[in-house]
Amino acid sequence: MIKIAYVWWLAALILGAAAWFDLRARRWGNAVFWGILATVFAAGDSIIAANKAGDRLPVQVVGAAVVALALLAGFGGMRRKVLVDSDAAQREASALRLGHRLFAPALLIPLATTLLLLLAPALVYGDWRLLPASPTVPALALGCCIAAAVALYVTRSRPGQALQESSRLLDQLSWAVVLPMLLAALGNVFENTGVGAAVAQLVAMVVPTDSALACTVAYGLGMIAFTMIMGNAFAAFPVMTAGIGLPLLIRQHGADPAVIGALGMLTGYCGTLLTPMAANFNIVPAVLLELKNEYGVIRAQAVTAVLLAVTNIALMYFLAFRNV
Amino acid sequence: MNYWPLLGVAAVVAGFALRLNPMLVVVAAGFVSGFAAGLSLPDLLALIGSAFVNARAPMLVILTLPVIGLLEHAGLREHAQRWIAGLYFMSLSLLLICYMALRQILGAFGLTSIGGHAQTVRPLIAPMAEAAARKTQPALDDEQRERTRALAAATDNVGLFFGEDVFVAFGAVLLIQTFYSSNGIALEPWAIAVWAIPTAFAAFLIHAVRIVVFQYGLRASAAAADGTERTP
Structure with a gap:
């Protein structure tokens, strides 16, 4: 069976390779950054186990390491690799030679992953099963490995070349690739320090309770604002719905809970489109696409998000109270 | 109700508005909220560390x-x-x-x-x-x-x-x-x-x-x- 631990080791291998190539190129800051991350990924499961067993030292070391990563990234300790386009001619020639064959491995990542996910219940032999009970992550990892093998065959490259290319991309992505993890950690800190409860109480204090329209607008805006703070509509939904949706809209004004739930969540998604806190959707792609403005993706989707939020709140008001 | 942890939110908003490095902003905001909630440094480091290790999934994009x-x-x-x-x-x-x-x-x-x-x-x-x-x-x-x-x-x-x-x-x-x-x-x-x-x-x-x-x-x-x- 492909255990999830193998997936973390594979990630650690890719990160470790980046550290190794940076070490050889004397980019010390980058080497330390990727080295720390490779260690966290390789030792992650034992760190969690130690924490559960009551030994807090390993997680505290990780906490200190997180501070080190932030300081490295924040004070210019990492160098973004300058893209040299010296091999542009070679890439053009290779593109002409290989043609549509280049598409195959790229499309194989999603196709193989999806196929593995769909077939997961059938890939068993007696007690042995290829994928564990929650197959999404192992299926993605296996899909990437299959695609990598095909890519090596199509481009006639050595396996070492694949790790060299991933290291090049990691140096280009730099710290942005870690930001989603860090933001998830911050969300956890916010939750544990009572930020969510405080926000819900503040919102509940300012909402006039006797107007269904005002409550609907307050719920929608609250979902957007709180999603923007947390970077995640999933974190905002329970807080806002327990604070406004359930007591005011559903219990007091008789709104349809299914409508409030679905449209409340989707209104929160409009907030996700607007916030740098949702780094994996908004900041990482800006770096991936080498945009000069790191808020470029947010700028491109802001108008859509605002128009859709207005639509959603209107839909919520008219659909939730259709039987009242 | 302790409203002081909300200072962490203010730190995030100010940091992003000033376009400081997001990694620094996020870690600083975590410390602000944590200290405002009365956590000690070892508790806070443990909280950040365990949350970080448990949030490895978004990094799988590197595969x-x-x-x-x-x-x-x-x-x-x-x-x-x-x-x-x-x-x-x-x-x-x-x-x-x-x-x-x-x-x-x-x-x-x-x-x-x-x-x-x-x-x-x-x-x-x-x-x-x-x-x-x-x-x-x-x-x-x-x-x-x-x-x-x-x-x-x-x-x-x-x-x-x-x-x-x-x-x-x-x-x-x-x-x-x-x-x-x-x-x-x-x-x-x-x-x-x-x-x-x-x-x-x-x-x-x-x-x-x-x-x-x-x-x-x-x-x-x-x-x-x-x-x-x-x-x-």
């Missing part, structure tokens, strides 16, 4: 990098651009609207892992969009190129967000159902997912119109450039 890197090195982006440039009927709006529709429909069937910024946007959609934009505005300047690429990423986000909620086994639908059932309201997942359909259509319409407007802007700038060249 795709060896494949994408190899293919880019072998000219994938150049080939994608040449292919789109050679399709006479292809335009920027057709490309992006079709991609958004595909992402929404597949998402509605739960197939969200098809597509993504690292898997499809960087190696395929962004270079294709650039090639398609050059058909409308051959002299694409840096600002227009940047906006075209950003629009490709935004289209992926919109297609993903407003398609997946229609899928009954999607996490958001199950989260809503679980929240209600713990509050004594029993709902079937499909009864929740069905209300995501109007928004799915609205999102498609709004964003499709914006893509067409963007292409119209490119055409206008191309026409203006033509005009200035003709009149000395």
Whole structure:
């Protein structure tokens, strides 16, 4: 069976390779950054186990390491690799030679992953099963490995070349690739320090309770604002719905809970489109696409998000109270 | 009620507004909220550390990098651009609207892992969009190129967000159902997912119109450039 631990080791291998190539190129800051991350990924499961067993030292070391990563990234300790386009001619020639064959491995990542996910219940032999009970992550990892093998065959490259290319991309992505993890950690800190409860109480204090329209607008805006703070509509939904949706809209004004739930969540998604806190959707792609403005993706989707939020709140008001 | 941890939120807003490095902002905000809530330094480090280790999943995007890197090195982006440039009927709006529709429909069937910024946007959609934009505005300047690429990423986000909620086994639908059932309201997942359909259509319409407007802007700038060249 492909255990999830193998997936973390594979990630650690890719990160470790980046550290190794940076070490050889004397980019010390980058080497330390990727080295720390490779260690966290390789030792992650034992760190969690130690924490559960009551030994807090390993997680505290990780906490200190997180501070080190932030300081490295924040004070210019990492160098973004300058893209040299010296091999542009070679890439053009290779593109002409290989043609549509280049598409195959790229499309194989999603196709193989999806196929593995769909077939997961059938890939068993007696007690042995290829994928564990929650197959999404192992299926993605296996899909990437299959695609990598095909890519090596199509481009006639050595396996070492694949790790060299991933290291090049990691140096280009730099710290942005870690930001989603860090933001998830911050969300956890916010939750544990009572930020969510405080926000819900503040919102509940300012909402006039006797107007269904005002409550609907307050719920929608609250979902957007709180999603923007947390970077995640999933974190905002329970807080806002327990604070406004359930007591005011559903219990007091008789709104349809299914409508409030679905449209409340989707209104929160409009907030996700607007916030740098949702780094994996908004900041990482800006770096991936080498945009000069790191808020470029947010700028491109802001108008859509605002128009859709207005639509959603209107839909919520008219659909939730259709039987009242 | 202790309202002081909200200072962490203020730190985030101020940090992003001042465009400080996001890594520093996030860690600083965590410390502000933690100390405001009265946590000691060892407790806070343990909280941040365990949250960080438990949040490894978003980093799995790096598993795709060896494949994408190899293919880019072998000219994938150049080939994608040449292919789109050679399709006479292809335009920027057709490309992006079709991609958004595909992402929404597949998402509605739960197939969200098809597509993504690292898997499809960087190696395929962004270079294709650039090639398609050059058909409308051959002299694409840096600002227009940047906006075209950003629009490709935004289209992926919109297609993903407003398609997946229609899928009954999607996490958001199950989260809503679980929240209600713990509050004594029993709902079937499909009864929740069905209300995501109007928004799915609205999102498609709004964003499709914006893509067409963007292409119209490119055409206008191309026409203006033509005009200035003709009149000395």
